[in-house]
Amino acid sequence: MTPAVMDDAAHPLDPAAFATLLVTENDGCVAVALNRPAVRNAIDAQMVAELHAVCTHLESTPKVLILSGILGEEKTxxxxxxxxxxxxxxxxxxxxxxxxxxxxxxxxxxxxxxxMPVIAALDGYALGGGAELAYAADFRIGTAALRMGQPEASLGIMAAAGATWRLKELVGEPMAKQMLLAGKILTGEDCLSAGLITELVEASELMAAARALADRIARLDPLAVQTTKRVFHMPRESHPEADNQAQAELFESPAKFERMQAFLDKRKK
Structure with missing residues (x-):
């Protein structure tokens, strides 16, 4: 099946346009499940193209993104x-x-x-490029069955999609070298201890936990969240001037006055 050509201005995302992803959208969130079960959700060129289509939509219509894969089922x-x-x-x-x-x-x-923030809901294997996709998220939630690592060197290549620098920032140089240079595979518990995930939950609760986090983010002012994320990722030499400039813009936003007035009114009650 070849996905339909995506209209960049289309809203909402059309689930029928995707062959390698299961896509659902609501007012505050887009949930994307990687869907190539026959090859353990291996990331191919078509999946890359479809994820780019999702990005195009989220860049013009900012919402929280939840990335997940196949979820385990006790019955089967x-x-x-x-x-x-x-x-x-x-x-x-x-x-x-x-x-x-x-x-x-x-x-x-x-x-x-x-x-807007990206949440990775991780169960089972998150290896190689799958792990690097997860590193690109702002939040990672995992299960005890999670197995995360970088086995690229065993295949004669390197992890070249972010692991050599994102992983060091996330877990520190010693653990990053264990994973990149010695092929160490982390369990869910290992990931939690290393700070690679922020929460360890039962598989049956994984998506509920991701959605709860997405809902928490959605209750905040979207412009403030987007501005904070953008400034957070600026290089160190950009601060504090970047913070001052961004805050100056937020100080003039209608939401700032509305939300602060609502806070003051509530406090008076």
């Missing part, structure tokens, strides 16, 4: 999985020019720069 005995990595069959055929094009790194960087 199936195990959950986020993404086993890049599609090896495709990866084997890629050459120098493909590496220089930054196929996955470009997508993950775009996801990291989305206006």
């Amino acid at each position: 005995g199936t195990k959950g999985i986020f993404a086993s990595g890049a599609d090896i069959a495709e990866l084997r055929e890629r050459r120098r020019d493909d590496a220089l094009a930054g196929i996955n790194s470009g997508l993950f960087d775009r996801i990291a720069k989305l206006p």
Whole structure:
């Protein structure tokens, strides 16, 4: 199945336009489940293109994004999985020019720069490119069954879609080297201890936890959240001037006056 050509201005996202993703949208959130179960949600060129389409929509219509994969089901005995990595069959055929094009790194960087926060709900394997996709999120919630790592060196390549720098920022150099240079695979508990995920939940509660976080974010002022995320990721030398400039813009926003007046009115009661 080839997905329909996405209309960049289309609203809401049309679930029928996607072949590798399950997409649902409501007023405050877009939930995207990676959906290639036959290959453990391996990330191929079509999935990359479809995730770019989601990004196009979220850049023009900012909402919280929840990324997940197949969820385990007790009744069927199936195990959950986020993404086993890049599609090896495709990866084997890629050459120098493909590496220089930054196929996955470009997508993950775009996801990291989305206006509103991104939440990764992680169950089962999140390996290679799947792990790097998760690193691009602002929040990661996992289960005990989570297995996260970077096995690229065992395949004769390196983790080149963000792990060599995002992972060091997230867990520190010693643990990052264990994962990148020695192939260490972290369990859900390991990820929680290392700070790679912020919450460890039962698989049956994973999406509920992600949605609860998305709802919490949605209750905040969207412009304030977007501005804070943008300034947070600016280089150190941009501060404090960037903070002052951003705050100056927020100080003139209608939401600032409305929300502060509501706070004062509530306090008077």
